[in-house]
Structure formats: structure tokens, C-alpha cells
Amino acid sequence: MLKLENVSKTYKTGDKALQGISFEVPAGQVVGLIGPSGAGKSSLIRCINRLVEPTAGSILLGDTDLTRLNGRNLRQARRRIGMIFQEYALVERLTVMENVLSGRLGYVSTWRSFLRRYSPEDVSQAFALLEKVGLADHYNKRADALSGGQRQRVGIARALEQNPELLLVDEPTASLDPKTSRQIMRLIRGACQERSLPAIINIHDVMLAQQFSDRIIGLRNGEVVFDGAPDELTNDVLTRIYGDEDWTQLRGEESDGESTDGSNDAPSVDLAEGV
Numbered sequence: 001m002l003k004l005e006n007v008s009k010t011y012k013t014g015d016k017a018l019q020g021i022s023f024e025v026p027a028g029q030v031v032g033l034i035g036p037s038g039a040g041k042s043s044l045i046r047c048i049n050r051l052v053e054p055t056a057g058s059i060l061l062g063d064t065d066l067t068r069l070n071g072r073n074l075r076q077a078r079r080r081i082g083m084i085f086q087e088y089a090l091v092e093r094l095t096v097m098e099n100v101l102s103g104r105l106g107y108v109s110t111w112r113s114f115l116r117r118y119s120p121e122d123v124s125q126a127f128a129l130l131e132k133v134g135l136a137d138h139y140n141k142r143a144d145a146l147s148g149g150q151r152q153r154v155g156i157a158r159a160l161e162q163n164p165e166l167l168l169v170d171e172p173t174a175s176l177d178p179k180t181s182r183q184i185m186r187l188i189r190g191a192c193q194e195r196s197l198p199a200i201i202n203i204h205d206v207m208l209a210q211q212f213s214d215r216i217i218g219l220r221n222g223e224v225v226f227d228g229a230p231d232e233l234t235n236d237v238l239t240r241i242y243g244d245e246d247w248t249q250l251r252g253e254e255s256d257g258e259s260t261d262g263s264n265d266a267p268s269v270d271l272a273e274g275v
């Protein structure tokens, strides 16, 4: 479980990116974090893994207050958090398999990681994950030879190879086509359900957020202005989050999208069944 209490972030520039954010994410729940540009979505995700230092508040992962950790304790806690980024952050000249195994790097000793020696269990888990994300045949390809969708699947496998207790995902589909985006979201959702992982997914696409989240949190100006079920995202709520706009077209598209969910876009059974 993840619990945020009164988390605030004011950057040195004076930007108040987060103002008193409090919520809990129970095991297995996928939270879609939405809001306009500059609302504080990335700041929130980065405060949780301490890439950004929160100015105030506490962030509990299980019994550990992440805001109080330093040095070795912080590194250990970060191993418990799987990160999936928009820009994939793969090591280009390494193979798919090596990239996935690097999810274990926090666990293997320094000399072993230097020699890139992993235990047989780590390797067989990595193979199983590549199978699940539909990339088993590509395990020996270099990362720079993959398409965007394939790279993001490697990113997912790497995060899961870490056996995390929490997944933080920052715009996983921002540079992917609609069909690939849905496959990626389905994979992440499936993994969270299967492993009872709480997850926060920062996502711009409201329809995707609705379809693949258990709960939606809407941020505006660093504050939570909506926290509820995906089907409670009415036009009024969207206006509260994003400001005035004609939402009717989006609402129409959304109901079409739901009726075809899962029926026409998964080329392989693995993708449809999640991880």
C-alpha cells in the first residue's frame, strides 16, 4: 500500500507544483493520474521515488516513510519501486535480455553486476517476462533496433523483473499509436492485477485512463480536484480538471471505444491476457 499525506513541493523558482496532496493506493489498484500540463503529475511521481525532494509531507510505502530516507536506505527503498517512463530509458547498445536483467541490478553484488552475471532464477524470470510481453523471440536484439512499442514492453519487463511493490508510470503511451497504447496499458493493468501491485499512471489520454484504471485522480494547480471511479468522469468533472471545453465529442468516442474493448486490437494472446 502507498499512502501520501499532505505532500507539497515548491521548486526553488517558487513554482508551487504540489499543494497538500493526500491519498492512499491499496494493493492491486491502478490509479490514472490526469490533469492539464503543469498540474504537477510528473512532480508527484518524482516525489514518490525521490527524484524530486518533496518540500513537506510524508509518503509511506508499507511501513517505510520514503521522505525520511537517505543514502543506502533510499537506494534499497527505490528497488521496491518499478518505474516505467515515456522515453523508455533503455541502454541502447545492450540487448533486450540485458536490459530486462538490469532490473535486478539493485540486487546483485557490485562485482557480479560489473561482470553482468545474474542468477539462473533471474534469467529464467526475465525469459518468462519477455514471453509475457510478446518479445521472447527478440531477446538477443539490441535495444536500438526495436520499435517504440517494443521498447516500452522491454521497459515493462524490466520494471517487473525488479519484483517491485509499487509501479510508477509517467506517460507510458505518449509517443505510441492508439492500438499499441492500448496494448501497453493492458499489459500494465494485467501485471498489477496479477501481482497485487498498486500503480500510479500519469496519462494525458482521458479515454485510456478511463478504460484501464480502477480509479482516477485529477490534479489541477498542484491540488486534487477529483478522486473517484472512472465512470464518474462527467463533463462537469472534466471541466473542473481541465477548464472549459466542449467535451461531448470525447464522451461520444469513449462509449464507442468501450464497446470494442479487447475485441480487435490484440495480435497475440499474451498481450490480451496481461502479465
Ligand SMILES: Nc1ncnc2c1ncn2[C@@H]1O[C@H](COP(=O)(O)OP(=O)(O)OP(=O)(O)O)[C@@H](O)[C@H]1O
Residues within 6 Å of the ligand: 011, 012, 013, 015, 016, 017, 035, 036, 037, 038, 039, 040, 041, 042, 043, 044
Ligand atoms: N525542475 C523544476 N524547476 C522549477 N519548476 C518546475 C520544475 N519541474 C516542474 N516545475 C513546475 O512545476 C509545475 C508542475 O510541473 P509538472 O512537470 O509536475 O507538471 P505535469 O502535470 O507533469 O505537466 P505535463 O503534463 O506537461 O508533463 C509547473 O508549473 C512546472 O513549471
Ligand SMILES: [Mg+2]
Residues within 6 Å of the ligand: 041, 042, 043
Ligand atoms: Mg509531466
